[in-house]
Amino acid sequence: MDTVAVVLEGPEKIAVRSLDLNPVREDDIVVEVAFSGISTGTERLLWSGRMPQFPGMGYPLVPGYESVGRVIDTGVNVRHRLGEYVFLPGATCYKDARGLFGGAARTLIAPSARAIQIQERLGARGVLLALAATAHHAIAGGAAPDLIIGHGVLGRLLARITVAMGAPAPTVWDVNPVRRAGSFGYPVIDPEEDTRTDYNTIIDASGAGSLLDSFVKRLAKGGEIVLAGFYEERLSFAFVPTFMREARLRVAAEWKPEDLQATQALMRFGRLSLDELITHEHIPEDAEDAYATAFTDSSCLKMVLDWRHCA
Numbered sequence: 001m002d003t004v005a006v007v008l009e010g011p012e013k014i015a016v017r018s019l020d021l022n023p024v025r026e027d028d029i030v031v032e033v034a035f036s037g038i039s040t041g042t043e044r045l046l047w048s049g050r051m052p053q054f055p056g057m058g059y060p061l062v063p064g065y066e067s068v069g070r071v072i073d074t075g076v077n078v079r080h081r082l083g084e085y086v087f088l089p090g091a092t093c094y095k096d097a098r099g100l101f102g103g104a105a106r107t108l109i110a111p112s113a114r115a116i117q118i119q120e121r122l123g124a125r126g127v128l129l130a131l132a133a134t135a136h137h138a139i140a141g142g143a144a145p146d147l148i149i150g151h152g153v154l155g156r157l158l159a160r161i162t163v164a165m166g167a168p169a170p171t172v173w174d175v176n177p178v179r180r181a182g183s184f185g186y187p188v189i190d191p192e193e194d195t196r197t198d199y200n201t202i203i204d205a206s207g208a209g210s211l212l213d214s215f216v217k218r219l220a221k222g223g224e225i226v227l228a229g230f231y232e233e234r235l236s237f238a239f240v241p242t243f244m245r246e247a248r249l250r251v252a253a254e255w256k257p258e259d260l261q262a263t264q265a266l267m268r269f270g271r272l273s274l275d276e277l278i279t280h281e282h283i284p285e286d287a288e289d290a291y292a293t294a295f296t297d298s299s300c301l302k303m304v305l306d307w308r309h310c311a
Contacts, residue, residue: 001030004310005105006287007060007097011049014288019062020095021109029081029115030073031088031108037066037127038104038294038303040152041207041230046100047291050232060097064104065090068118068126069307078112086115087129106284106310116260124281124304125274132157132263132274133255138203138228139165140259141252145226147199147218148172150206151179151188153277153301154228158203159186161263164271171196176298194218203228203252209235216242224248278302284310 001021009015024030043063045051071084092099093109102108118126135157139145144167148158151174162170169186173194180188191214198220204211207229215225216237223245227235266272279301282290287305294303 001107001109003105003107004284005062005094005097006064006284006305008046008063010059012047014047014291016284016287019097019105021107022093022095024073024075024109025111026075026077027112028075028109029071029078029086029112031067031069031086031110031115032072033067033069033088033103033106033108033307035068035124035127036064036104036305036307037131038064038291038305039066039131040294040300040303041154042101043291044295045230045232047295057100058098061100062094062097062102062104063100065101066127066130067091067103067105067108068122068124069108071115074112081112081115081117084115084117085120087118087126088115089130104284104287104305106307118264122274124278124306127304128153128157128274128277128302129260129263130255132161132272133259134228134252135161136259136263137255138226138252140262142224142226142250143201144168145170145201145203147196147202149202149204149208149211149215150174150229151176152205155205156184156277156301158205158228159184160272161266164266171199178299199223201226205229207231209233212237213241216245216247219245219247222246222248224250226250226252228252278304280304281306 002018005019007015067088071081090101090103091108091110144162151172172188173191199218200220200223203226205228209231280303284305
């Protein structure tokens with residue numbers, strides 16, 4: 001079996017080509033992908049060649065960990081999953097390419113346990129489940145944020161989930177006026193316009209580790225900074241102001257199954273919407289332009305590849 005996939009041959013070198021797939025094992029499912037998302041955090045670093053050393057790193061590799069599609073075949077132990085519409089956070093099913101994270105392909109083979117059944121009516125919005133679960137994981141690890149740094153798609157999901165969980169609407173900072181425009185149900189402001197220095201919980205979704213000192217200055221005594229972005233540079237901070245505030249730092253890593261379950265419950269009860277977060281779509285044949293746009297166009301919140309008509 002083979003598939004068409006997006007392949008990063010090296011930094012900023014993207015190809016769309018056929019790859020041989022590993023055999024289907026007894027507990028595997030075969031998924032015909034309808035949509036896959038492009039991450040502007042980790043995938044930007046993979047694309048640019050600036051990704052810190054990470055398990056599974058190396059080229060050529062298939063990126064992507066946000067895929068949705070239908071189960072079209074299975075191993076003998078999981079026949080009951082045939083026909084399900086699922087979310088799959090990547091795959092490592094390629095003979096001649098690394099699967100980090102392996103989701104940007106027309107056909108994926110993965111253990112059945114990795115696939116989560118979702119409602120087909122979500123369509124392309126289903127690719128956002130991993131990012132929504134990541135946002136939930138950052139919030140659920142402590143107190144709800146009263147300040148969120150960055151109003152990209154992760155920042156928006158952090159704000160929406162905070163409100164959906166019944167907490168007061170947080171303030172959101174963004175230096176880009178394009179991303180501040182609109183009505184969101186919570187204030188989105190330029191940090192230069194904010195005079196508060198008593199925030200209890202600040203979640204950074206910008207990945208701008210060089211700004212850590214400026215976040216500390218906005219904390220209340222005993223406050224917490226949650227690092228929810230992905231940081232390529234070494235992080236550091238001035239000790240004295242951090243000491244004076246008895247500040248705490250917490251790193252929010254990848255989501256857990258319970259985060260995905262909680263996110264789905266918020267959606268099911270109508271408290272969380274994934275609308276108006278996907279701003280751009282491309283076909284896989286235009287992957288080079290799609291990745292460049294996702295990483296360089298500030299108006300692009302989320303780029304999705306539509307695989308439905310890919311041969």
